[in-house]
Amino acid sequence: MSSIPGVEPQTDKEGFLRNIADWSETVARQLAQQSDIELERAHLELLLAARTYYELYGQAPLARSFVRYLQQSTPEFSSMSLMHLFPPSSTAGSSIKQICRMAGLPKPPGCL
Incomplete structure (x- = not known):
């Protein structure tokens, strides 16, 4: 399905x-x-940084590599920063899983 105004994009059972x-x-x-x-x-x-990461490396980011990537431009950024903005939960998953889902990327490798 292509992006058509007013039409919901298709997702898998996990919302990706x-x-x-x-x-x-x-x-x-x-x-x-x-x-x-x-x-x-x-x-x-x-979310935009995650999409850029995907374009650069050809895969959805893992949490540690994404934090290191973000620290290149914002040295004080940490995994706690990710968790503050995207709190892990039993229903939504880890911070990086939520980021990838909301950024329209595939599920990160190793995420359940």
Whole structure:
């Protein structure tokens, strides 16, 4: 399915987009609502950074490598920063899993 206004993009049973090209800020906000997260600027910046990471490395980021990637431009960034913005939960999963889902990326390797 392509991005058509007013049409919900297709997701798998865990809420990951079936087609990465269907992603938009609006879709990200819809996916965030499912995890009870209201996306603010800091959230969106992380989602865009995750998408850039994916373009650079060809895979969804793992938490540690993503934090190191972010520290290149923001040295004080930490895994606690990820958890503060995207709190892990039993229903939504780890911080990095939520970030990848909301960024329209595939599920990170090793995430259950």
